[in-house]
Amino acid sequence: LPEAMEVLPLFSLAAIIGGLLAAFGAAVAGILQVKPKMLLAYSSISQMGILTAVFGIAFADPFLWGVTVPVLVLFTLHHALVKAALFLGVGSRRAGPGGRLVLPMLLLLALALAGAPLTTGAVAKHKLKILPFLEENSLPWFVDPALIAGSVATTVLMARFLWVVWPRSRRKMPISWLARGAWLVLATAVIWAVWLVPWELFRTTAAWMLEPDAIWSAFWPLALGGLLSVVVLRNAHLFPFRISASVPAGDLVVPLEWLVHKTRKLVQRVVSWAVLQRQGVQRRAGEWVRSQERYLRAAEAVETQLKKQAWDWLWILVVGAIVLIAIYW
Numbered sequence: 001l002p003e004a005m006e007v008l009p010l011f012s013l014a015a016i017i018g019g020l021l022a023a024f025g026a027a028v029a030g031i032l033q034v035k036p037k038m039l040l041a042y043s044s045i046s047q048m049g050i051l052t053a054v055f056g057i058a059f060a061d062p063f064l065w066g067v068t069v070p071v072l073v074l075f076t077l078h079h080a081l082v083k084a085a086l087f088l089g090v091g092s093r094r095a096g097p098g099g100r101l102v103l104p105m106l107l108l109l110a111l112a113l114a115g116a117p118l119t120t121g122a123v124a125k126h127k128l129k130i131l132p133f134l135e136e137n138s139l140p141w142f143v144d145p146a147l148i149a150g151s152v153a154t155t156v157l158m159a160r161f162l163w164v165v166w167p168r169s170r171r172k173m174p175i176s177w178l179a180r181g182a183w184l185v186l187a188t189a190v191i192w193a194v195w196l197v198p199w200e201l202f203r204t205t206a207a208w209m210l211e212p213d214a215i216w217s218a219f220w221p222l223a224l225g226g227l228l229s230v231v232v233l234r235n236a237h238l239f240p241f242r243i244s245a246s247v248p249a250g251d252l253v254v255p256l257e258w259l260v261h262k263t264r265k266l267v268q269r270v271v272s273w274a275v276l277q278r279q280g281v282q283r284r285a286g287e288w289v290r291s292q293e294r295y296l297r298a299a300e301a302v303e304t305q306l307k308k309q310a311w312d313w314l315w316i317l318v319v320g321a322i323v324l325i326a327i328y329w
Contacts, residue, residue, distance in 0.1 A: 015056030020146050022049030027153040036090045036165040040083065043113070043157055047079050050150055054128065057143065071127040077193070078120040082113045085187040090165055105187040106165060110158035112190035114222050115151050119190045122209050122218040125151055129217075148221055155225020156232070163233070 023046045030042030051072065058068040089106045108119075115125035128147055209218070 009060065012056045012059040015059060016053045016143060017056075019049045019052030019054075019056060020150075022046070022052065023150055024049075024153060027150075027157050030157050031160045033160075034164060036161060037087065039157070039161050039164060040086055040090070043154070043161070044079075044083055046150075046154070046157070047075075047083075050128070050147075051075060053143070053146075071124070074120075074127060074194075075124045078112075078124040078190070081120065081186065081189045081193055082109050085109050085183065085189070086113070086161075088183050089187065101184065103166070105184065107162065109187055109190060110162055111222070114155040114158050114225065115218055116222055117215040117218040118209065120194050121190065122214070123194050125218065126209060126214065151221035152225040152228065155222050156229050159226060159229035159233075 026042045026045035026049060030039045030046065033039040033042060054068055054072055054075070058065045086106065086109050089102060089109065112119035112121040115121040125147075129144065209215070
């Protein structure tokens, strides 16, 4: 985005709002899933919504583009590492001997995706959170609270993932040591990968994340999301619906299908009402026509009767006239 390019406020606002809606909508849909990979897929949609919002922030001011590019690259790198390791770890959670590290690594990856301190997630989330303050007057007021709420929502989503992915049977699957070792290297990259990126900005930010203030800034949304997860889990029986039956394992087309169904029902009702109204108008028009026909038939009967008695009335008038002349003559 060249610095000489004019500001696109409407496009920026649309991208920010659309991205945030996608982020929170996909997070809610993911929480209501019962299959771990389906949940991770919705998590990816949520993260892409955050990236869309970041693009919207960049379009709010062309000079912000140079600041948002490193954020986009870091966030993409972080998400690619974590999500790839999580998808591979879902199939490894019932590994045989030596697989006891899988569940702790899944826990680490879930915390990293939520932005836990001392991980690539903390660095990426920190760079996201400082964007609204670089050009505070040109961005909507809700951007900063929405990014913080996104961290909390991701924490709840990952808590749901750990609950779903945790093995509840003793069935084990044999996995080679080579595959397990490669996966462990990928999983631990959430800690060491940021130091290998050849950008001084990333290393400086990672070093700053070792400070107590930075650790607290990354910790409290995580703690709040964990607390919300515990409250929801302990009170799940109070909900008027079952999570497993809330959103079918599919995609976000389900609400659209519901909307189309309701729209079709509404159109049918409108058409039925219009037909009834037309039938009522036709019925009333028919009654009016029939009443007019009765009047017409009565008038025709009178006219016919008058025609039949025309000569009689004529002689009566002539005789009456003669009598009057004779009287007054």
